[in-house]
Amino acid sequence: MNLALDVASGVLMMAGAVIGVIAAFGLLRLPDVFARMHVATKPATLGVTLCLAGAALRVPGASTSTKLVLAIVFQLATTPAAGHLLGRAAHAARAPMSRHTVIDELRPLPQSPEDHPSP
Amino acid sequence: MNLVTDIVLGLLALASVLCVVRALIPGSTVDRAIALDGVVSAIICAVAVAAVRTGNGTYVDIALVGGLLGFLTLSTVARYVGRRGS
Numbered sequence: 001m002n003l004a005l006d007v008a009s010g011v012l013m014m015a016g017a018v019i020g021v022i023a024a025f026g027l028l029r030l031p032d033v034f035a036r037m038h039v040a041t042k043p044a045t046l047g048v049t050l051c052l053a054g055a056a057l058r059v060p061g062a063s064t065s066t067k068l069v070l071a072i073v074f075q076l077a078t079t080p081a082a083g084h085l086l087g088r089a090a091h092a093a094r095a096p097m098s099r100h101t102v103i104d105e106l107r108p109l110p111q112s113p114e115d116h117p118s119p
Numbered sequence: 120m121n122l123v124t125d126i127v128l129g130l131l132a133l134a135s136v137l138c139v140v141r142a143l144i145p146g147s148t149v150d151r152a153i154a155l156d157g158v159v160s161a162i163i164c165a166v167a168v169a170a171v172r173t174g175n176g177t178y179v180d181i182a183l184v185g186g187l188l189g190f191l192t193l194s195t196v197a198r199y200v201g202r203r204g205s
Contacts, residue, residue, distance in 0.1 A: 006120055009171070010120065010123040013123065013124070013127045013164075013168055013171070014123065014126065014127055014130075016127075016164055017126075017127040017130035017131050017134070017164065018130060020130065020131060020134040020157075020160065020161055020164065021130050021133055021134045021137070023134070023157065024133070024134040024135075024137035024138050024141070024157060025137060027137065027138060027141045027153070027154055027157060028137060028140065028141055033147055033149050033150055036150060036153060037149070037153055040153040040154070040156065040157055043134075043157065043160055044156065044157070044160045044189075047160065047164065048160050048163055048164055048186075051127075051163075051164035051167055051168065052163070052164070052167050052182065054167075054171075055167035055168060055170060055171050056167075058120075058171045059167070059170050059171055059176050059179070060174055060175075060176055061176050063176075064170065064176030064179050067176075067179045067180065067182070067183060068167060068179060068182065070183060071163070071167075071179075071182045071183045071186055074183065074186045074187070075163070075186050078186065078187075078189075078190035079189075079190070081190070081194075082156075082189070082190050082193035082194055082197070083193075085193065085194050085197035085198075086149055086152065086153065086193055086196070086197045086200075088197070088201065089149065089196075089197040089198070089199075089200040089201035090147070090149045090200065092200075092201045093147075093149075093200050093201065095147060095149065
């Protein structure tokens with residue numbers, strides 16, 4: 001039983017850390033602000049969740065595990081909201097997009113062509 | 120278990136170094152805020168892993184407060200950037 005807990009906790013923590021490293025490489029390599037934001041909010045939800053869940057399995061005391069679960073819930077609730085806010089702000093600030101961008105759903109409607117002179 | 124926590128802490132340190140490198144590269148404010156939020160995430164994970172390693176759960180509160188502070192920071196930066204841009 002103890003060994004099983006150890007293995008599960010180790011696998012979860014390792015998966016979270018590996019996701020964090022992959023996302024950090026993505027931050028360095030991806031072309032524009034929106035792609036980098038996309039890659040940065042994944043470890044902040046999935047990586048932190050895995051890491052904290054692995055720790056919650058192994059940490060001493062039920063109150064500590066409860067705190068870790070609370071931290072997971074909080075992280076899951078706030079990170080998407082923060083990413084959404086930042087994405088809107090970057091779009092409002094006219095952050096340049098990669099040339100591979102397929103669709104920009106926040107662009108102004110075509111009735112007002114003076115809003116964005118370039119097509 | 121100590122070996123596993125060592126490896127995990129090393130990977131988290133590598134991730135935070137890469138995030139700091141990203142924040143030092145000249146770029147937009149949003150880029151830098153995202154990169155520094157990656158450091159905050161790594162710190163949250165590292166606190167939990169350190170609690171496992173030492174068997175002492177006292178510092179787990181830092182993970183909660185870190186999550187709160189990360190959200191506050193990102194929403195403040197978003198407000199600032201959005202206002203300046205519009």
